[in-house]
Every structure is written in C-alpha cells, then in structure tokens.
Amino acid sequence: MSSSLELLPRQDMDLTDRPKILFAATSLEPGAGGIQRVARLMARVLLDDFADSASVSLLTLHDKGPAADIPAPVRFHGGSSLRMAYNTIRNRGSHLITDACNLGQLHWLPGLRRKPYLTALHGIEIWEAAKKRWVRSAKAATIQMFVSDYSRRRAESIHGPFPRSCVCWLATETDELPPARPYAPDANDVIIVGRMFAERYKGHHELIAAWPTVVSMVPSATLRIIGRGPGEGALKALAEQSGAARNIVFEGFVSEQRLDELYARAAMFAMPSRGEGFGLVYIEAMRHGLPVIASRHDAAPEIVIDEVTGYTVDLDSPGQLPDRIIRLLQHRELAARLGEAGRRRWAEHFRYSCFRARYGEILRRFLQTRPIH
Numbered sequence: 001m002s003s004s005l006e007l008l009p010r011q012d013m014d015l016t017d018r019p020k021i022l023f024a025a026t027s028l029e030p031g032a033g034g035i036q037r038v039a040r041l042m043a044r045v046l047l048d049d050f051a052d053s054a055s056v057s058l059l060t061l062h063d064k065g066p067a068a069d070i071p072a073p074v075r076f077h078g079g080s081s082l083r084m085a086y087n088t089i090r091n092r093g094s095h096l097i098t099d100a101c102n103l104g105q106l107h108w109l110p111g112l113r114r115k116p117y118l119t120a121l122h123g124i125e126i127w128e129a130a131k132k133r134w135v136r137s138a139k140a141a142t143i144q145m146f147v148s149d150y151s152r153r154r155a156e157s158i159h160g161p162f163p164r165s166c167v168c169w170l171a172t173e174t175d176e177l178p179p180a181r182p183y184a185p186d187a188n189d190v191i192i193v194g195r196m197f198a199e200r201y202k203g204h205h206e207l208i209a210a211w212p213t214v215v216s217m218v219p220s221a222t223l224r225i226i227g228r229g230p231g232e233g234a235l236k237a238l239a240e241q242s243g244a245a246r247n248i249v250f251e252g253f254v255s256e257q258r259l260d261e262l263y264a265r266a267a268m269f270a271m272p273s274r275g276e277g278f279g280l281v282y283i284e285a286m287r288h289g290l291p292v293i294a295s296r297h298d299a300a301p302e303i304v305i306d307e308v309t310g311y312t313v314d315l316d317s318p319g320q321l322p323d324r325i326i327r328l329l330q331h332r333e334l335a336a337r338l339g340e341a342g343r344r345r346w347a348e349h350f351r352y353s354c355f356r357a358r359y360g361e362i363l364r365r366f367l368q369t370r371p372i373h
Contacts, residue, residue: 019054022093028067039099104137116369118143123277150299151277171355188220189266196229203272211244213322218329226251263288283350286342309342
C-alpha cells in the first residue's frame with residue numbers, strides 16, 4: 001500500500017468513527033452508457049450495504065438532475081468539473097470512490113491527497129490511448145478495481161504493474177429473469193447492441209461484411225443493429241452497399257421495453273468486438289437466454305465460454321464469424337442449449353447479487369484503510 005496510508009486490522013476498527021464515503025460518478029442516469037451502468041451498480045451496493053455503517057455522499061459530473069430511481073440525495077453538476085471539484089472539497093470525505101480514472105483526478109484536490117481512494121478501471125480509457133494524467137490517477141489509487149483480468153493484463157502490458165489491483169466482474173442491475181421467451185421456430189433475427197464507432201471496434205463492420213454469406217445459406221436471416229453513435233452514417237453507407245442490404249436493419253436508440261422485445265424474438269446475440277474491457281451486453285443477452293457470439297480478442301472469453309454459452313471467434317479467420325452464425329440459425333436445438341447454458345452462467349456469476357458480494361468484499365477491505373491526517 002501507499003506509504004501515506006495505514007491499514008487497520010478489522011478488529012481494531014473504531015466503530016464509532018464512521019467513514020465518510022464520497023462516490024464521484026460520471027452519471028447515474030439509467031441507459032446513459034456502460035460506465036454509467038457500472039456507476040449505478042457501485043452506488044446501489046453502497047446504499048444497500050454500507051449506508052448504516054458509513055456516511056455515503058453521491059456526486060455526478062454530467063447529470064442535470066437526480067436519477068429518479070436512486071433512493072438517496074445526489075449532488076449533480078451538469079458537466080461542470082469545477083463545480084464538482086468544489087463540492088468534492090466541501091464534503092471533506094474520509095474515503096473517495098470514482099467510477100472511472102478520469103474522475104480519479106479528484107484525489108489530487110486539497111484535503112483528499114492523503115485519503116484512501118478506489119477507482120474502477122474499465123478498458124479503452126486505461127489502455128493505449130489513455131491520457132497520462134488518467135494513468136497517474138489510477139496508479140495512485142489505494143485499490144485499482146479492474147472489471148476483467150483481460151483489461152488488467154492489457155493495461156499492465158502498456159503502463160507497467162498496477163500493484164494494488166483486483167478484478168471485479170460486473171453484473172446486470174437485477175436478479176430477475178425477463179419474461180419467458182416465446183417459442184419461435186422461424187426466428188432468424190441476429191442482434192447487436194452497442195455504440196457505433198467509425199473505427200472497427202465493436203464488430204459492426206465484421207457483421208455487415210459477413211451478412212451476404214449468412215443470407216446465402218439462411219435467406220430470411222436479419223441483422224438488427226441497435227444503438228447510435230458517431231459511426232452510424234458510415235455503417236449505414238456500408239450496409240447499403242452490401243448484397244444483403246435488405247436484411248440489415250438499423251433500429252436506432254430503443255426503449256428498454258423495445259429492447260426486451262428484440263431480445264425475446266432474436267435467435268442470437270452477436271458482437272464480435274476487439275475492444276471490450278468486459279461487455280455488459282453479453283451478460284444481458286445471456287440473461288435473456290440467447291447464445292452469444294463474441295471474439296477471442298478481448299475480455300469476451302472471460303464471459304462467453306466457447307461452445308458452451310456461444311462462440312468466441314477469431315476475427316483474423318474471416319470465415320469463422322458467418323460459419324458460427326449459420327450454424328446456430330440452422331441448428332435450433334444447439335442454439336437453445338447454448339442459450340440455456342448462458343442463462344445458467346448469468347445466474348451463477350452475473351446477477352446483481354453476485355456483484356454485490358464481490359464488490360462488497362472489496363469495499364469492506366477498502367474501508368479498513370484510514371487516512372493520515
């Protein structure tokens with residue numbers, strides 16, 4: 001541990017000296033993005049399990065109002081980093097937690113430099129394109145909480161060791177199963193859910209390129225692309241040039257209800273990405289009982305077990321992606337078996353209760369660390 005911190009044995013903790021936790025989040029709004037979903041998970045565990053033993057203050061950078069479903073006061077800052085810094089200093093917390101390493105820079109503020117600090121580390125923000133100040137803030141953390149072992153290994157291959165790191169897999173925000181999927185023997189929809197980038201990042205390009213081959217074997221196969229992003233126009237242009245253009249549908253941004261409907265009628269979920277630090281959409285698809293097609297080039301193999309809950313394809317072997325899609329569309333019993341195995345894996349590892357247990361243990365260890373005054 002850092003030389004400015006002192007770890008107290010659990011039995012020596014002064015239970016009358018309640019920690020004052022500051023949780024600084026990018027956003028707590030539902031549906032705002034992957035890091036925001038992680039922030040909501042982290043906040044929920046704090047409120048569920050630590051509100052009686054610690055003072056918990058929630059601050060958000062980009063929100064313009066409190067999230068309606070967060071059962072605690074939230075100080076929001078409408079994108080003003082200066083106002084957030086000011087309120088962070090005013091709160092005089094004993095422990096700082098951030099949902100990402102960019103907000104970890106709050107740790108350098110007066111009054112917080114010698115306080116215990118935990119940050120979540122996801123993926124691209126701490127990999128090759130990471131800003132130096134973000135890496136410095138992450139390296140300074142008392143606990144560096146990576147969301148996957150892949151993300152940690154990739155960060156360490158670039159920036160050197162993160163000696164106070166741990167891995168905490170993520171989860172869905174619920175323990176509940178969605179409504180039972182209707183029996184649909186002719187369901188041929190393959191869905192991808194994710195932000196669209198111009199770069200070949202999430203797997204949209206690879207799916208569009210594969211679709212003529214898929215349609216040549218399964219003429220009714222439909223690729224449904226859900227979400228928006230800066231690369232949407234380029235992807236639509238690419239799809240229009242495809243020989244299978246009629247079988248590629250852009251759904252845009254959809255409501256949670258509509259998304260559940262799309263999951264319910266899909267044959268499988270596919271997102272063969274090269275850059276997932278975890279992949280929350282994989283576990284959401286598994287919760288819905290869908291087989292998942294991902295890639296072997298990022299964190300997906302920690303989540304999706306090849307030939308058990310779906311497939312992790314080698315994108316450098318271009319034939320693998322359409323082959324696996326066609327296989328599942330033509331063999332419905334196989335698809336159902338993989339989907340059910342995925343649902344069981346979700347129930348065992350990726351429900352909210354699973355994250356609550358994992359993150360709760362990390363928090364208990366973190367709160368044994370006291371600041372030097």
